[in-house]
Amino acid sequence: MAELTLDHITKTFDDGGDEIVAVDDVSIDIADGEFLVLVGPSGCGKSTTLRTIAGLESITDGEIRLGGDVINDKRPQDRNTAMVFQSYALYPHMTVRGNMAFGLEESTQLSDDEIDDRVTEAAEMMGIADLLDRKPGELSGGQQQRVALGRAIVRNPEAFLMDEPLANLDAKLRAQMRTELQRIQEDLGVTTIYVTHDQTEAMTMGDRIAILDDGELQQVGTPLECYHEPANLFVAGFIGEPSMNTFEARVDGATLVTDDFEYDLSQRHRDAIGAREDVVFGIRPEDVEVGADTADGHTYAVTVDVVEPKGDENYVHMTFDDDHETPDTFTATIGGLRQVDAGDSVVVRFPPEAIHVFDAGSGEAVLNRSLDTAEGVDLVL
Amino acid sequence: MRSRILRVLRPGEQADAESEQQVRTDGGTSADRPQRGAADSDARADGGVTATADQPSRARRWLDSEFVKSLPFWLPATLLVGLFVYGAIGWNFVISLTDWTGLRQPTYDSFDFEMYEVFFRNVGKGGLLSGPHTQEYWALRNTFVLLVVFTVAALVVGLLLAILVDRDIRYENTFRTIYLLPMSLSFVVTAIFWAWMYNPDTGMINETLRLVGLGSLTQQWISDPQFKLFAVMFALVWQFSGYAMVVYLAGLRAIPTDQYEAAKVDGASLVKMYWRVIIPQLRASTTSAAVVLMVFALKAFDFLFVLFGTRPGPSADILAMMMYRESFGITNWAYGSAIAMVLFVLALGVIAPYLYVQFKRGEL
Amino acid sequence: MADTTDSRLGLNRIGLYAALALLVAFYLSPLESAIMTAFKTQTGFFETSPFVPPTPSTFTFDAWGQAFDRLEQGLVNSLLFTIPATVLSATLGSLVAYGLTNTKWRGQAFVLVLLVAGIFIPYQSVLVPLSRFWSIVDVASLFAWFEPVADRSGLVALAVTHTAYGIPITTLLFRAHYQSLDDSMLEAARLDGASIAKIYARIILPLSIPMFAVALIYQFTNIWNDLLFALVLVQNPANDVVTMSLTSLQGSMVGQYNLQMAGAFITALPTLLVYIFFGEQFAEGVAGGGA
Structure with a gap:
């Protein structure tokens, strides 16, 4: 059990003379026993980051420490980490027992009996004790997944490294394994880094999530922090489904002017924006009030373009300029029982306490939604 | 944007002033970067010292690298191949530049391209169109004929076999096995079989022709200069069309069944479907099969040797045979080596573009 | 309708x-x-017509017996050099393919291209140097102290030569197989603490068994069937391999077609048997190797 520190790690690849920066100066502290999810779009460097921790890739610069020891120059097998792969990476010619014992045989001095005890124990924990003498080819995807986890557990590592381990499972099984994985991690209390491209998985599983884009760390925080207080436009767009609505805007005194609408700014807004002139206005779909009855500087008449019913809620895509062939739309979510149809004219309101403002140049958040309003979120930070 | 951390240098390694200096230009969007003061960096320096002890030396690192660790696996065999293939070709080239003949040892003192000059002069000696032609001319001409005609014929027959076998037939494996069977036989064996097949009096070919009332077509297949090379190519097609079939079958199997069905829905006849939809997609199979068949054609020595000995006569002589005859028959070593180089360059002309394209596509 | x-x-x-x-x-x-x-x-x-079966009056086993007597020594010699050359070239090909496929370092592609090009070399372009080489590296005198080898110097030369020329094709066969293996499985083995050699022995080798069947069968057929190298490298008639014996049988028994045919079948028998029992593997070798 140990805390894991990524200290300014950088990884560059040489691609025929061109230097490609896969991981760019990333620093994260992961507490002992924490479940940290590394999330980002494909190619963002999250898998590379994980692989540098495992020792499958060397780092170009920086330091990786596990339990206080610098491990980045150690051989992979000496790092005391265990990795779970997306493809499970089981040895097809060995039984489940053989798969789980392999690492102990190759990297420890344990006797055969001790190895057998540990394999049995881990197998029981994963509920695969009755499969020990089967080969991977005879197992279902879910069972193979359990073997892959069991193989990591049996090593008794200081950190688990998981590379999209649930991506090959069907949706139902994936949801089930998600909770099970969290339970096991909690029981074992092993520091875990979990890589995924799925922001839902990141939100639901992680103690904290770290969002990467283009090799650079965008934000580290609890799921709710990242959701409600995104550090920048990228995080705001990546976390949350459907994505936050954004409009490019110009600051004109106490008013935000976009191509589609003007928005009255409060003193709190203006303080945060300061002297900036070009900003991006953002609002989450669930914060858009549809069918507002008050008229203030935050209400607008719009036309419904498309309605996507989801059952429990509807995604309503709306537009300010319905004359256009392919109009720019923004999205609101409303209750599943509310009836709105394409072509309807509705009034929407962007509540002042729920808006986000980002610097148009750097993309950094200058103003996030306020969390201490009456209808605010009860959030323990 | 990029910040560098302090790296403590190992004693003995040249000091790099810049890396002693800790440059911190933290910024950007990272939200979780701990602030560090001078005291912090001292602590890190201490931590770095312990880390230094664990850090492998450069030599150790090199020994640990995958390159070095993989050497025992590939190097010995690669050296063996390098010696026997590339060493030998280089040596052959050197010999071709000497005047070495007879039973004495070669001397490597004067080098020139005389042998190549002789070869190409002889090729054109009788005039390229009119005769009389030299053995060089015939060997080169027959090599090209063999290369082109045999390859095309084997491809066509192989494609036909593949299409027939691919028609969802019963006992597919048996049919495939039979068509490929000749390829498992030695040239020596197949040459003896075909010598008997072509026997003018009691051979299978003439017997069959007589049996079906085409007795007028019977020929002295392998002694009549008119038919010699054709007879050889026919037998070679028999032996190697199964290979083309196997390659084409793999290509056909890679085409999704949807396309057959789509073509059917579009109303294409069977012939049209193959001609316009399927065969154009077999280009890769055709290329790789053609390259290999050409290489077989260049190697057809064994077959001719058993049929005709080292003197097949102008109508069936090929470079591979002539090279053997010059070198091991009449000990014109240097001249034989020069012919071997011509053959090598021919082979290179076939395979180099192929390998280059394969390499570029990352298919090696 | x-x-x-x-x-x-x-x-x-x-x-x-x-x-x-x-x-x-x-x-x-x-x-x-x-x-x-x-x-x-x-x-x-x-x-009678050649495709008509023999009648009781024209039936005889004599040709088979005579042909076998002529070829017996050749068959033994062929087995003596073909088996080691087959096993060696397959084993080395597997090792090379592993070293060039499942480890990461620069320049692999270059080595690979050189190896693969070796498949397509016309043997003629190396014949003279080969015969020179094996007369300089005189196996007979090198092994003068060990008669069983010294007496079979031609076979030793053939075994080594065929091993060398077999490695490119076996490498290509094994490489195709190793490329299809799951990379993360090999990474998992590394994380499990297995060295490169251990990964080969415990993971790669057990998973290569089907490919070994393909490579061995393909190489056995190729090497057994070859005549050209034997013509050049075998000096001592006692070392004649079966393709040479068959060629001289055909040359000396002109017109005795029954004897020639029986001899051809006896020569082809080992490869025919291999083909009949392992046709699938042979086809895979043919398709995968491309030569």
């Missing part, structure tokens, strides 16, 4: 099978006529 389509289809199918059967006749006819001839007496094969 449906009926006519069905009968058209039926006719098509009949045509298809007729074509397939005709082709079978074509591909097997040289073997059929050869085997019939091999069981006939001299008058038998001169006076």
Whole structure:
């Protein structure tokens, strides 16, 4: 059990003379026993980051420490980490027992009996004790997944490294394994880094999530922090489904002017924006009030373009300029029982306490939604 | 944007002033970067010292690298191949530049391209169109004929076999096995079989022709200069069309069944479907099969040797045979080596573009 | 309507099978006529059609016995050099393919291209140097202290030469297989603490068994069937391999077709048996190796 520190790690690849920066100066502290999810779009460097921790890739610069020891120059097998792969990476010619014992045989001095005890124990924990003498080819995807986890557990590592381990499972099984994985991690209390491209998985599983884009760390925080207080436009767009609505805007005194609408700014807004002139206005779909009855500087008449019913809620895509062939739309979510149809004219309101403002140049958040309003979120930070 | 951390240098390694200096230009969007003061960096320096002890030396690192660790696996065999293939070709080239003949040892003192000059002069000696032609001319001409005609014929027959076998037939494996069977036989064996097949009096070919009332077509297949090379190519097609079939079958199997069905829905006849939809997609199979068949054609020595000995006569002589005859028959070593180089360059002309394209596509 | 389509289809199918059967006749006819001839007496094969089976009066086993006597030594010699060359080239090919596929370092592609090009080299372009090489590296005198080897110097030369020329093709066969293995499985093995050699022994090798069958069968057939190297490298007639013995049998028994055919079958028998029992693997070798 140990805390894991990524200290300014950088990884560059040489691609025929061109230097490609896969991981760019990333620093994260992961507490002992924490479940940290590394999330980002494909190619963002999250898998590379994980692989540098495992020792499958060397780092170009920086330091990786596990339990206080610098491990980045150690051989992979000496790092005391265990990795779970997306493809499970089981040895097809060995039984489940053989798969789980392999690492102990190759990297420890344990006797055969001790190895057998540990394999049995881990197998029981994963509920695969009755499969020990089967080969991977005879197992279902879910069972193979359990073997892959069991193989990591049996090593008794200081950190688990998981590379999209649930991506090959069907949706139902994936949801089930998600909770099970969290339970096991909690029981074992092993520091875990979990890589995924799925922001839902990141939100639901992680103690904290770290969002990467283009090799650079965008934000580290609890799921709710990242959701409600995104550090920048990228995080705001990546976390949350459907994505936050954004409009490019110009600051004109106490008013935000976009191509589609003007928005009255409060003193709190203006303080945060300061002297900036070009900003991006953002609002989450669930914060858009549809069918507002008050008229203030935050209400607008719009036309419904498309309605996507989801059952429990509807995604309503709306537009300010319905004359256009392919109009720019923004999205609101409303209750599943509310009836709105394409072509309807509705009034929407962007509540002042729920808006986000980002610097148009750097993309950094200058103003996030306020969390201490009456209808605010009860959030323990 | 990029910040560098302090790296403590190992004693003995040249000091790099810049890396002693800790440059911190933290910024950007990272939200979780701990602030560090001078005291912090001292602590890190201490931590770095312990880390230094664990850090492998450069030599150790090199020994640990995958390159070095993989050497025992590939190097010995690669050296063996390098010696026997590339060493030998280089040596052959050197010999071709000497005047070495007879039973004495070669001397490597004067080098020139005389042998190549002789070869190409002889090729054109009788005039390229009119005769009389030299053995060089015939060997080169027959090599090209063999290369082109045999390859095309084997491809066509192989494609036909593949299409027939691919028609969802019963006992597919048996049919495939039979068509490929000749390829498992030695040239020596197949040459003896075909010598008997072509026997003018009691051979299978003439017997069959007589049996079906085409007795007028019977020929002295392998002694009549008119038919010699054709007879050889026919037998070679028999032996190697199964290979083309196997390659084409793999290509056909890679085409999704949807396309057959789509073509059917579009109303294409069977012939049209193959001609316009399927065969154009077999280009890769055709290329790789053609390259290999050409290489077989260049190697057809064994077959001719058993049929005709080292003197097949102008109508069936090929470079591979002539090279053997010059070198091991009449000990014109240097001249034989020069012919071997011509053959090598021919082979290179076939395979180099192929390998280059394969390499570029990352298919090696 | 449906009926006519069905009968058209039926006719098509009949045509298809007729074509397939005709082709079978074509591909097997040289073997059929050869085997019939091999069981006939001299008058038998001169006076009857080659594809007609022998009658009791023209039937004889004599040709087989005589041919076998002529080829016996050649068969033994061929086995003596073919088996080691086959096993060695397959084993080395597997090792090379592993070293060039499943480890990461620069320059692999270059080594690989050089190796693969070796598949396509016409043997003629190395014959003279090879014969020089093996007369300089004189196995007979090197092993003068060990007669069983010294007496078979030509076979040693053949075994080594065929091993060297077999490595490119076996490398390509194994490489195709190793490329298809899951990379993360090998990474998992590394994380499990297995060294490169251990990964080969415990993961790669057990997973290579089907490919070994392919490589061994393909190489056995290729090496057994070769004549050219043997012509150049074997000096001592006691070392003649079976393809050489068959060639000289054919040269000296002119017109004795029954003897020639029996000899051809005896020579082909090992490869024929291998082909009949492992045809699938042979086809895979043919398709995968490309040569």
